[in-house]
Amino acid sequence: MGVDNDLHKIIDCVARGVPVYQGDILDVLGIFPDNSFDWVVCSRTIQELAQPPSSFERALAVGRRVAVGFVNHGLLDQSPEHALARPPGPKRGLPGALV
16 A cells, blocks of 8 residues: 555556555554554655654554665766766775775
């Protein structure tokens, strides 16, 4: 089950057959009794929450485990090739080490 406030994301989920709730995560987590799920996955969620501590406390009550994923904003504008490339400038390393 997905949870989101964005109507366009809700419509996309429904079109793909994914069960989804439009609204606040605390409201939807309040529907379920404790230990209803093995996992609660919060992917790209933390930056959108009005009350992160309360949301995660409730998620931990509803699920036995909580996984939190977030975007690394430091790499958003970089291609994978750029992110893995050696930084420009002189080679650095320990004396005698191969660089």
